[in-house]
Amino acid sequence: MPELPTLEVERELWAVTPLVIGMDEVGRGALAGPVSVGALALRPDCGEWPEHLRDSKTMTEPRRVATAPLVRSWGVSAVGHATNDEIDALGIQVALGLAGRRALVGLHEAGVDVPAAAILLDGIHDWLAPALRRPVRTVLRAKADRDCASVSGAALVAKVERDSRMIEWDGVHPGYGWTSNKGYGSATHLAAIAELGPSVLHRRSWLH
Numbered sequence: 001m002p003e004l005p006t007l008e009v010e011r012e013l014w015a016v017t018p019l020v021i022g023m024d025e026v027g028r029g030a031l032a033g034p035v036s037v038g039a040l041a042l043r044p045d046c047g048e049w050p051e052h053l054r055d056s057k058t059m060t061e062p063r064r065v066a067t068a069p070l071v072r073s074w075g076v077s078a079v080g081h082a083t084n085d086e087i088d089a090l091g092i093q094v095a096l097g098l099a100g101r102r103a104l105v106g107l108h109e110a111g112v113d114v115p116a117a118a119i120l121l122d123g124i125h126d127w128l129a130p131a132l133r134r135p136v137r138t139v140l141r142a143k144a145d146r147d148c149a150s151v152s153g154a155a156l157v158a159k160v161e162r163d164s165r166m167i168e169w170d171g172v173h174p175g176y177g178w179t180s181n182k183g184y185g186s187a188t189h190l191a192a193i194a195e196l197g198p199s200v201l202h203r204r205s206w207l208h
Helices: 008-014 061-074 084-090 092-109 149-172 187-196
Strands: 020-026 035-042 076-082 118-122 137-141
Touching: 008 020, 008 118, 008 137, 020 092, 020 149, 035 061, 035 092, 035 149, 061 149, 076 084, 076 092, 076 149, 084 092, 118 149
Parallel strands: 020 118, 118 137
Antiparallel strands: 020 035, 035 076
């Protein structure tokens, strides 16, 4: 059984801040499509997390799709994207920051007081701070997508939204198998690139 997330870290942060925003990225290693960042804002009175929430990488696609609306109703969520062209032009680290900033703008537009929050960011490298015009309190935590429910939820909504885009684009640019590989470098995807050449959604700087 995969490990289940908790709100232990969030409770520590709620002791000193009224709001925690969990954030995580999806699509960083894909060959096509955007890199996407999910953000999920939770207050201390948010209650229990959705029953099936866990590290999205351990969930089946139908379970992710079914759980995402529950996550969205549990807190306030937003997803930001940086395009494959932006990744090619700016590099993945800058593109991650752009996507993260867009996710926070989405929260702001939904009424979230972002400057008052503590941001719980998955990983050990702060790719978000360089993209922000003013600093925010950021807590880095390895495996937060597994251990922290706010980050698990953020990753889940981002993955479901990005996956839905890749499935939609598979109908526009057929042959690459994006419905199944979501733009990642599977054997069939690599074979299709060799046969068909890259599409307008491929990260061309990654294909050399």
